[in-house]
Amino acid sequence: MLRVAVPNKGALAERASAMLTEAGYRQRHEPRDLTVLDPNNDVEFFFLRPKDIAIYVASGDLDLGITGRDLAADSGADDNGSSVQELLALGFGSSTFRYAGPRGTDWKVSDLEGKRLATAYPKLVGRDLKARGINAHVIRLDGAVEISIQLGVADLIADVVGSGRTLRQHDLVPFGEPICESEAVLVHRAASELTSAKKQLTARLQGVVFAQQYLMLDYDCPRTLLEDAIALTPGLESPTVAPLADDNWVAVRAMVSRKEANRVMDELAAIGAKAVLASDIRFCRL
Numbered sequence: 221m222l223r224v225a226v227p228n229k230g231a232l233a234e235r236a237s238a239m240l241t242e243a244g245y246r247q248r249h250e251p252r253d254l255t256v257l258d259p260n261n262d263v264e265f266f267f268l269r270p271k272d273i274a275i276y277v278a279s280g281d282l283d284l285g286i287t288g289r290d291l292a293a294d295s296g297a298d299d300n301g302s303s304v305q306e307l308l309a310l311g312f313g314s315s316t317f318r319y320a321g322p323r324g325t326d327w328k329v330s331d332l333e334g335k336r337l338a339t340a341y342p343k344l345v346g347r348d349l350k351a352r353g354i355n356a357h358v359i360r361l362d363g364a365v366e367i368s369i370q371l372g373v374a375d376l377i378a379d380v381v382g383s384g385r386t387l388r389q390h391d392l393v394p395f396g397e398p399i400c401e402s403e404a405v406l407v408h409r410a411a412s413e414l415t416s417a418k419k420q421l422t423a424r425l426q427g428v429v430f431a432q433q434y435l436m437l438d439y440d441c442p443r444t445l446l447e448d449a450i451a452l453t454p455g456l457e458s459p460t461v462a463p464l465a466d467d468n469w470v471a472v473r474a475m476v477s478r479k480e481a482n483r484v485m486d487e488l489a490a491i492g493a494k495a496v497l498a499s500d501i502r503f504c505r506l
């Protein structure tokens with residue numbers, strides 16, 4: 221039986237469970253449950269603290285886990301060899317991990333030298349400082365890191381930035397390049413075997429990720445404009461082109477990226493395509 225770790229609370233929990241449900245897996249109905257058995261798919265899910273997930277997966281006690289890329293990078297390993305490896309980016313829970321300091325100073329990364337730096341991700345930060353050859357005094361906190369400067373514990377911080385609202389509320393500004401561009405990821409133990417059971421769950425999640433990132437576009441197009449229309453909607457392999465009762469027209473069907481959909485629909489309408497319809501894809505195998 222495949223054993224899979226899922227965040228039990230926090231920023232990633234709800235979307236991770238929703239994505240597994242969409243991929244056909246059984247998820248918990250009671251938010252305090254710590255395990256759910258899905259005998260139809262031969263999978264057992266374990267609902268764990270997001271910070272602990274990479275530890276269980278890196279040790280090999282669990283086969284797969286959904287966690288944040290930043291959390292996976294902070295999960296210890298790397299220095300001693302037992303780490304996790306990313307199998308799939310899941311397209312939600314996007315954030316950056318950044319240094320920040322009090323507003324009013326034009327901070328540079330070199331200013332970290334000799335400073336007290338608070339973070340809940342000490343290994344990720346320690347590696348970045350080491351790579352830059354900077355000596356700072358890293359203070360490990362569990363959360364609410366943004367408040368540590370005004371409480372006098374630290375001079376600067378390194379923390380997760382989503383909307384940037386928490387930094388602004390505490391009069392902090394980010395500086396330097398992001399240490400990590402994070403999102404939710406599916407991981408397994410580094411260098412472990414990619415078994416067929418792992419591959420199947422990965423493929424099912426991949427189907428949901430693709431379905432959320434793409435739309436199906438259908439439209440009618442004068443035959444004379446088909447070449448221009450195909451250039452706008454090349455699809456993944458090649459678009460489906462079907463004849464219409466009127467020989468001068470064809471129907472075209474192609475997948476387009478959701479981000480591009482409105483631009484592509486405008487351009488199709490501008491070149492003379494008609495009845496341009498966009499529809500959701502629930503899940504798919506590509």
Ligand SMILES: Nc1ncnc2c1ncn2[C@@H]1O[C@H](COP(=O)(O)OP(=O)(O)OP(=O)(O)O)[C@@H](O)[C@H]1O
Binds near residue numbers: 232270
């Ligand atoms: N505001 C946010 N926007 C986007 N992603 C976020 C945000 N806060 C956290 N994350 C992401 O969620 C993941 C885990 O953070 P989360 O806050 O859920 O866990 P935690 O800090 O261990 O738990 P808790 O906050 O309950 O102590 C990380 O990958 C992080 O990048």
Ligand SMILES: O=P(O)(O)OC[C@H]1O[C@H](OP(=O)(O)OP(=O)(O)O)[C@H](O)[C@@H]1O
Binds near residue numbers: 365380384385386
């Ligand atoms: O840029 P924003 O959208 O404001 O989000 C960033 C904040 O969200 C997370 O905090 P969380 O709520 O998880 O609390 P924590 O610091 O105790 O983990 C993160 O640690 C930041 O503090």
Ligand SMILES: [Mg+2]
Binds near residue numbers: 230363
């Ligand atoms: Mg948090």
